[in-house]
Amino acid sequence: MVLTTQPSLLDLGDDADDAPAWSLGAVADGLERHVLAQGAWVDVRRGWLRGSDGILATLLAEVPWRAERRQMYEREVDVPRLLRFYGEEEVLPHACLAAARDALSAHYADDLAAAGPLRTAGLCLYRDGRDGVAWHGDRTGRSRREDTVVAIVSFGAPRPLLLRPAGGGPTVLRVPVGHGDLLVMGGSCQRTWEHAVPKTTQPVGPRVSVQLRQRGVR
Ligand SMILES: O=C(O)CCC(=O)C(=O)O
Numbered sequence: 001m002v003l004t005t006q007p008s009l010l011d012l013g014d015d016a017d018d019a020p021a022w023s024l025g026a027v028a029d030g031l032e033r034h035v036l037a038q039g040a041w042v043d044v045r046r047g048w049l050r051g052s053d054g055i056l057a058t059l060l061a062e063v064p065w066r067a068e069r070r071q072m073y074e075r076e077v078d079v080p081r082l083l084r085f086y087g088e089e090e091v092l093p094h095a096c097l098a099a100a101r102d103a104l105s106a107h108y109a110d111d112l113a114a115a116g117p118l119r120t121a122g123l124c125l126y127r128d129g130r131d132g133v134a135w136h137g138d139r140t141g142r143s144r145r146e147d148t149v150v151a152i153v154s155f156g157a158p159r160p161l162l163l164r165p166a167g168g169g170p171t172v173l174r175v176p177v178g179h180g181d182l183l184v185m186g187g188s189c190q191r192t193w194e195h196a197v198p199k200t201t202q203p204v205g206p207r208v209s210v211q212l213r214q215r216g217v218r
């Protein structure tokens, strides 16, 4: 009798050697929870998505990245990162992103129950240290009033994601995220805390952030 091994359902990528080009670990495996004040929490799972360099190359090449401008007082300025938002009906630019979204929706089902699974994907490309995102909460839509889960999968050069209480104060949490790391903000985090990815003068390669959100949250 010949014994064969069943490939894991999550080893979905294929390359010439028949080894998976990418795979997802179990979400719970090595997940660390940081409990913050006022009903907020942040979960971190390092190296969740294996094969992240190949995924980064695909995302850099195939996502129709767009530069945006934003009104800042009297001036219009460049948003310091490139963006592409995928609504819930759109096909995501890499199969791993749909697998990640579905695995996270299952893992966080209790937290998501009030408004349904993760459905949209906001992609940001930080080209180098001159790109970043200033302090903010993701408060457009129902997250202004209600708890939500925002899950971020990162590819490429790690950049620190910082958290501080809403309205200012010292940084309480600083988590470098890149290379397939997962960071999930939950509970009241978008209302009661702020997050940022500061610009840096250090030489740093590109990073892509994929933010998975529920319907009606930006
Ligand atoms: O770079 C990140 O992972 C954070 C991006 C972010 O906070 C946002 O786009 O709302």
Ligand SMILES: [Fe+2]
Pocket: 136, 137, 138, 195
């Ligand atoms: Fe954000």
